[in-house]
Amino acid sequence: MPTVLLIEDEAALGMIVRDSLEVRGFSVRYATNGEDGLRLFREERPDIVVADVMMPEMDGFSLVEHIRKDDADTPVIFLTARSQTADVVRGFELGGNDYVKKPFSLDELIVRINALLRRNVAIRPAPVSSEQLSIGRYRFDPPKQKLLIDQREVLLSYREAELLRRLYEQRNQVLERASVLIEIWGDDSFFNGRSLDVFITRLRRHLRDDPQIQIINVRGIGYKLIV
Structure with missing residues (x-):
């Protein structure tokens, strides 16, 4: 069962997304601010992170910047109402893998989560050599x-x-x-x-x-x- 770390400060939206993911077979850890999200990431090591950009305590960009200091592979999807190209580019430069703009379809979000999870498994071939x-x-x-x-x-x-x-x-x-x-x-x-x-x-x-x-x-x- 894949584990999703969902970080969203809008409580109503967060609950809807969490319930929808759990119905579809995901295990969900949920936080309402960036600092709690970072703590949960370090404790749980989820399979994928879904994070809002605008959040209290620590915004989504800062959160992912911290995550990428010691983990470059866990997929990250940003959720945001911000649509300027500069924001999108910054999110990817910091290590995001996808960017979903609000309002969004839950089905679309789930498709994107599954696609990133499949890709993350597919890109890991067996080691080629033990020689330094x-x-x-x-x-x-x-x-x-x-x-x-x-x-x-x-x-x-x-x-x-x-x-x-x-x-x-x-x-x-x-x-x-x-x-x-x-x-x-x-x-x-x-x-x-x-x-x-x-x-x-x-x-x-x-x-x-x-x-x-x-x-x-x-x-x-x-x-x-x-x-």
Whole structure:
């Protein structure tokens, strides 16, 4: 039974959504503000998060920013009445996976939840090798999702590790953006593309202790890991 963490400060709407999800076989944890939502996320580790953007204590964007500091893979759907493109883009840049504008159909929300849950399972292939890879001064262990340099160890998220593995396999060559999006994110939509850009930025930050390593953009095509 998939667990949904629902965070919505409008009590009437929250109860309706919670009841509808439970009728359809979901286990629901419910919070009415961002701080309680973050606490429940850390305690429950749900399969998916559905969060309003405008909430007391902590807004939805700040909530997801905290979540993404140690969990890059749990799908997040934002619920909001805000419809400006800048808000939508910001939500995806912070790590959101989908954006449902109020008022919305409960059936549509449930379809989107199921689609993200299926995608999150489908993108996880079996580990390819137990061998550590050398990337400049770093050692990279793909199955354990670890990046090591000197005595320091960085634990990568699943997507970070998969993206770095593909960059390594194509090192000093272009890794096509579209193929990465389809293989790791499930499709090459605009919003997934923004998410990929965020993950590239994270990898650059993880690898910054070796100035001989670069991940460069190849405009209109993809990325290149230069070692």
